[in-house]
Amino acid sequence: MMKQLVSILDGNTFLVSDRRGDVEPSYDFPTGLFSFDTRFLSTWLLTLDGERLHALSIDDAQSFRTRYFLVPGEPTHYLDAKVSVIRNRAIGGSLGEELTVLNHSGREMQFTVRMDMGSDFADLFEIKHKGRKKGATTAIAGENELRLTYRRDAFHREAVITSTAPAQVDQGGMTWSITVGAHQEWSTRLHVATMIFGARGEDIRATTPLGGTRSPEAIRIEQQQLLDRAPKLGCDCEPLAGAYHQSLNDLGALRYESIALGVRLLAAGLPWFMTLFGRDSILTSLQVLPFLPELVPPTIKVLAGLQGYRLDDFRDEEPGKILHELRYGETAGFEEQPHSPYYGSADSTPLFVVLLDEYERWTGDAQLVKQLEFAARAALNWIDTYGDLLGTGYLWYQTRNPETGLENQCWKDSWDSISYADGRLPGFPRATCELQGYAYDAKLRGARMARLFWNDPVYADRLEREAALLKERFNRDFWITERDHYALALDPDGRQVDALSSNIGHLLWSGIVDDTRAERVANHLLGPRLFSGWGVRTLATGQGRYNPVGYHVGTVWPFDNSFIAWGLARYGFREEAGQICESIFSASRYFDGRLPEAFAGYDRSLTEYPVQYPTACSPQAWSAGTPLLLLRVLLGLEPQGEHLIIDPAVPAGMGRVELLDIPGRWGKVDALGRSRTAEDNVRGH
Template sequence: MKELVSILDGNTFLVSDRRGDVEPSLDFPTGLFAFDTRFLSTWLLLIDGERLHALSIDDAESHRTRYFLVPGEPTHFLDAKVSVIRSRAISGDLSEELTVLNHSGQEMSFTVRMEMASDFADIFEIKDTQRKKGHNTAAPGENSLRLTYRRDAFHRETTITSSAAAQVDRRGMTFPIMIGPHGEWTTRLTVNVVIYGARGQDVRSLLPFAGSRTTAAIEAEHAEFVARAPKLGCDCEPMAGAYRRSLTDLAALRYESIALGVRLMAAGLPWFMTLFGRDSIFTSLQVLPFVPELIPPTLTMLAGLQGHRVDDFRDEEPGKILHELRYGESAGFEEQPHSPYYGAADSTALFVILLDEYERWTGDVELVKRLEFSVRAALTWIDTYGDLLGTGYVWYQTRNPKIGLENQCWKDSWDAICYSDGRLPSFPRATCELQGYAYDAKLRGARLARLCWNDPVYADRLEREAAELKERFNRDFWLPDKEYYALALDSDGSPVDALTSNIGHLLWSGIVDDSRAQRVAEHLLGPRLFSGWGVRTLADDQGRYNPIGYHVGTVWPFDNSIIAWGLWKYGLREEAGRICESMFAASRYFFGRLPEAFAGYERDLTDYPVEYPTACSPQAWSAGTPLLLLRVMLGLEPQGEHLIIDPYVPAGMGRVELLDIPGRWGRVDALGRSRDEGPRRPD
């Protein structure tokens, strides 16, 4: 796969190659996208019929990029008489300033050509290259090209205009130019996208942030977001870089929902620029101590779209929290069930967990009261539709066998749930972490019922059910001969015995018996699961292990942050610190931006982490990982109206100082130091 460059502003993003060009791709979604539709599928620059090559790229900011280019092959660079600068920015729409510079001492003529096209592909059509069912037209105008797609009421449009005179045809624009000695020529190309609503208006115009804005306004908004977060001072440069990068990426990943017009966090670029139940909840848990204002819109949106009926097509059930919400053509015409789709067995319990954690940090009882019905419905789902076999466990099996997700846990690829020898279990399946989430949700629901809803009877019942679930789980999922918890139960109730990172989520949920926590930690940090860069999704001696397999051997930063949190909860601070150290060490090789996943190769084999081939970057729960790891190292835990600070900083990381941590206590500071450091010298 070619190295790609992306820029984004909320709902709109562009992915190109390192020359700034966009060509139709069968394996990756390059192009200009907004709300799950590709508005540019070709954006290709030629000078005198030649492609250009990149000398350098300035992509330090998420919403704009500059490319420094020359025509011809690399061997001709030293003799280049002309160079090109492409400066582009996204602020609702796309703007690109194209500058051609003549470096010779005489006047020169050039033919500048920009190839332009839009296939208006739905995000789900990119890999499948499905034939469009609507009508696509191109209409040249004076220095402008209008590209339109219609299918019944589905209407999308791309309009491209040039500030300089252009020869316009249906496939792009041509600029015959003359440039004087050491002179330059410039044009500004503006790409406007329109998402027509039922009344013929651009629906983005109804959203406060989704339309066109100046780059200065975007930069000011991002700066304000970062400024509201706690200030980090530390001796570990990779930690400082990862923290800065995380905050800027989280600022850029915010988008507005067409449905309710609220600001939400997209899951990741390029595949997941929309609301995901699981991803949004985990990201919210990670960022809660830093930017708590992100959480109420997410909880409110998820509650508003909570399942209320049985719908086999969408895997919807009463009380169930959605998996994914899409706005594209295939969802609109019900060729995909994502309007929204409910194929996740974990998001419902996680919804309850997030609301309780949010109240513990902020004291926002009013939100808990407003969402009481949704929380009760979610807890009811766990015991009814979630318990497919009536065994007291949460199971999953899609209601839509044609296009529904087979695996409805966070490891949702087809081969992620397997026996140690590589065989795949039958459906329905009950993965171990689902039971941990259900256990935690019941305890947290009991707390909310007692504290906010004045219902001690309901609280007592939930606590009793949680205790019974913990006892039952530790009996049925523990593998005495292997001394770890099974990945899942198959449809016969037999253990699926693969050794995976899922057992770390069990520590986070609290369902692990105290007597077994140390053994679980030894597996997580042992050579089969721990690569040196982090905990692998699947142990390296298992039948399906593949260090570059999506969920069968890669290392996921988000996964590791939850595991570190779980180790911390059981008092295993040194073990949690090893994961923190490995993640921050890995982040320096990605310029501070942890990707969705990277390969599970041993640290001493590669000396640096190898990125997964099609990893999302930036991705929300990877961006949230450094924040949660900081919470773990500083031992931050709300207790009543106070914040407990109990730091354990891994050796070699020095001083970690986090100022102005927001919460129900106002704002407080936290300081930690490596255990290997001596006493602080007086200033």
């Protein structure tokens, strides 16, 4: 499956180009050089003697470095190119690109090399919504330097481009008139510094530009250190090994340093979500916790530090609420978008409590639980106050900002993701089923922390009672007897939104499902309507809005499947969990080990490979975390006090799975699992 676009990234700075390495102005997709939500290059186009170049090969094995091997004209089987060009590109806070022109002929040759350069300084939201700039852009040509500047009041961004070889510089780019001897080469190094001076002077001091640079070697060392700290996987299943290695690489590449906070966080995904997301960051942290626990505390602390403390309709902010999304661009800075930060998710708040408790269970870091007691209590209080919009004991959502706020504030946050079975959309507020599971889990975990670390057994008892009542009420109100499954949601009148969806899988990992109904939930998840053979679809076939290439209405999301597998295993359905593990790992082979945000929900019998969703983010943090959580499921890893329980259940055909040096409060331990053979089954019988 040929990739039409090529990306390199280092944290929040990334470049997306075509397969020649070129960038052309586009408002259809975020191509260009980006840093902290601003596009610093919208034009970066190379020609040789006025001709565009064509790619022979691309080396993009490393996330932060790419090499393009190019020739002018259309390469053919009967014409040998007399000249070729290599673009060696690396990113590390800024962009560096070495251009090399190689003369393969036996005589001296002259060439005109031209790089068109330009920036629209577009905000990512302007690209997504095809907006236009309100400030002024200037281009100043200097000696071997082009300075592109954008100003709007105190909002100031610059791209400063320099060349090591003498160049003719104009406002639209640089030109080199070169002579290259027979079988010789010419090169220049270009550097693009991205300068960030602040939005309204708030994120950093307006007098101090942020435009740091890291060498490719420094990035390589940092990423290698991350790989070295992770548990070592040995296995017979090649797709599992490839996905695990790729996931660790992608998680390393997605780490970025916050402008204002000075800590390393995980960005949610390239290209649209290269920033902190409450829900995404929490779920990714849960996935990576058994493997790289040190990545988790910065996320927990930052989310606690930015916890809502007031009522702000524009930002959907409420006291105790955990943020949804934090942006640094122009539209957020001038409050044209509410993302500074924005609080429009109903699930990030209970999930924050879940993560804090799960982190302590793995690491034994009681100090962090004590330090964040106030934040956790505030989050639990939000569930029962602002979260319960109708006073029914359920967690509901409805945006306070109908102009720019998100309509759907669950993980399926597209406009049409929550529907009745016949395709109709319910009114607001909505109470989706998985939100109730998260609230239930948060209360039980809050009770554990209150009893063990906050010295408040009365509060713990109260939370446990509330959780028990919620579970009882939920199993009464959400269960659709005639369809034998849980409702996707309740509408404002308390009626069941009766579509069959993957959301019911999240109920299993939260533990809110009544034991007598768990098998029926598992049967639906692995049944032909939801399970495509490549994974569980977001919406079942036969539902009114089902579309195998619809964003949340029929596609398969790897992260969704990882939590569904975790839930199945929790209720003892290890074989079914293994089916999901096998399907996702099999799918990963067709994406070179890098699981995308989503792929099409076509049945596996229809396609010999999973069909790519056209605008899926890749890499994406919770997709990168998916193989890690699936590994936890396969090996049955579960912390219990000072010990790690290991109870493997490896699907047939997967062979040996060995994970060494699993970190936690127990030090480091090893886990080994092996799929049963036919001979084992005979002996066992």
